[in-house]
Amino acid sequence: MSELVISSLSISRSELPVVSEINARVESGSISVVLGANGAGKTTLLEGLSGIIPVASGTIAIDGHEIQKARPGQRSREGLAHVEQGRTIFGQLTTEENMKVALRDGSDLSEAYGLFPELLQRRTVRAGLLSGGEQQMLVIARALLTRPKVLMIDEMSAGLAPVIVSRLMAAVRKLADAGLAVLLVEQFAALALGIGNRAYVLRRGRVVYDGDCKTLLRSPDELHKLYLGG
Amino acid sequence: MNSFLTPAIAGLAAGGTYALLGVCAVFTYRLVAVVNFTGAAIGSAGTFALIALTESGYPTFPSVIAGILVGAAVGVLIGFIMTRWFAEANSSTKAAVTAALLVGLIAIGLRLTGGQHPRVMPDLFPGSAFRMAGVEVTIASVLTIGLAVLFTVLSDLFLNRTRIGLHLRALSDRPLAAELIGVKVRLLSLLVWGATGAFTTFALMIIAPQRSPNFMTLSLLVVPALAAALVGLFRSFWLTLAGGILLGVVEGLASSVDSISQYRSAIPFLVILAVLLWSQREARWDEAR
Structure with a gap:
């Protein structure tokens, strides 16, 4: 059983904090979905996890082995795969x-x-x-x-036809069912929540929801509030 | 006939060197996305290591090997600077950095090698290889062209037939994406810098006796090298090879015409200007429409 554990992770861009005090866990055989409005810090979170940008503080561990100081290539060899957006x-x-x-x-x-x-x-x-x-x-x-032990995918559905997105979502679910730990960043919340197990909603770089995907899927009003605040 | 053939063939040695330096410039640009102005200066460092060793009484062959290793090491050092501090910079910034490094290398090189006084460079391959249409073709000409062709063929084979070559092509396409899937980006980049440093050094060792071997003269061979690379549009090894050889031949021909022989060193600049204007033609045409 592989797992990615993120503890008190903060990431800055040009010394401005973008992601603050994130705690999350991505377990083998499951899909963790990261949601949030534009600018919430989703992509920054993935870029910090894979080493594209340095983390300001906190730890990232795969199977208990801390990797937050490793270069991107080393993190890949430790089992972390990052499918960038674009x-x-x-x-x-x-x-x-x-x-x-x-x-x-x-x-x-x-x-x-x-x-x-x-x-x-x-x-x-x-x-x-x-x-x-x-x-x-x-x-x-x-x-x-x-x-990889952990597969992170950023905005997989951007610019694609719905039929292709459904095909890709099914493939990602299949990978998780085969034992992979998946961290999925998506703009299309309903699609992602439909295949996910655990959801994290980010607002202004902080986690404002950490819970079950299905609960959130059944409460679109709650999701709307989480996105916009208030 | 011979009045043209002799200087044209005399230009082959220089042409071979321009071609090899140009192919190395294309190799560096295609794989690590740097227009490298330091190429010939790196080779000069290795060449002057050879001169220093032979002047100190060391035998020629081990000194050549040591010089090539010095060239490779200086190449790796420049590569380290570029990959450590400028990996994420755009190509204009990288080119500007190598131009600045060229100035630094020339300053240090002139200081360490006694200024612009020519030094005695051992002629590694003296004599004639064969006669063509009554004209002697020197071993140096054959070797530099042979080395340029060899490097071109090896580059093509290496990039298209080996796993490391595949990684280098991926690296040149998207360095970050390559690193994210575990390609050892820094190591491969340094390998490219080291290999081009070694080849450049050997080429300059061959041609140096025919030039005035001071550090600045050899370092500024980067100008015809970049002109050759421009002929290949910094993509084609074979066009660069042809461009370099042709440039040497044209220079040789120009040296035989009294009225223009003193200006023959301006030919690479004319080639650079012509290729840049030609490459802009579509943009200008679109603008005109």
Whole structure:
């Protein structure tokens, strides 16, 4: 059982605090959803967790091993995968080359093709020419090939057709059911809460809700209040 | 006929060096996204390490190896500065930093190597390789062109056929995304800087006896190198190779014409200007419409 434990985590940008005193836990086999309005600190939280920006204070631990001082590459090798927003494919490389970059001992391209068979037909195509949905599948598949314990995905649904978003959400649920710990940042709250187990709502960089996804899904008014305050 | 062929062939050695330095510049730009003005200065450091060792009585071959290692080490040092403090900077800032480092390297190099007085550089490959149309082709010409072709072929093979090459291509595309999936970005970047430093040093060691080997002259070979890289639009190794060789040949030809021979060192600047104007043509056309 793998888990990511975040304790009293604060992150600043240009010395201005963006995320403050976050406590959260992401467990193996479950999806934790991070929600919040624009500017709430969701992306900053993920960037701090993966080491893109340094944390000001607090700890990040995978299976009890603290990683908050490690560089992004080292955190990846410790089992933390971060799928950034904006579908950060290697556009000059083919689909298959994109995945081969991420291959580790013990991982196999067939795992990625098993999850997204669509990519198999497009394996020799330059990744920059793939559709938005295929590119999103590719970056998730690429992250999986690093054999992560924890998979963090930022704004997976942005700019995609609803049918593709449903397909991706189902794939993420399947990964969690297979034992992965998933931390999902989403703008579309209903979709994310529908597949998630635990929800965190951020407002102005602080957690204002920490609880069950289904409870929040049944109370849209409550969710609205949490987003806007008051 | 020979009045043109002789100077053209004489320009091949310089052309081979421009080509190799240009290919190294493209290699650095494509893989670590830096327009590197220090390339030739790094090679100069290694070349002057060779001169210092041979002047101190050390045998030539071990001194060449030591010089190449010094060039690689200076390359790694510059790479360390760029990856440690300027990894997230935009390409203009990175280019400006390497231009500043070039000035620093030249200042230090001139101070350590006795100013602009030419030093005695051992001719590593003296003599003629063969005759072509009645003109002697020197071993230095053959070697520099051969080295440039070898580096071009190796670069292509390395980038397209090896796992490290694949990682480098990913790194050049999106450094942060590559790092996030565990690619050892800093290590690979330093490898690129070290390898180009070593190749550049060897190229300058070959050509130095035909130049006035002072630190500044050799360091400023970066100008024709960048002109060659521009011919390849900083992407194509083969066009850069061709551009470098052609530039050397044109320089050689210019040296045979009395009225322009004194201005032949301006040819790389003309090439840079011409390529930049040509590359802007679509923007200008769009603007005009």
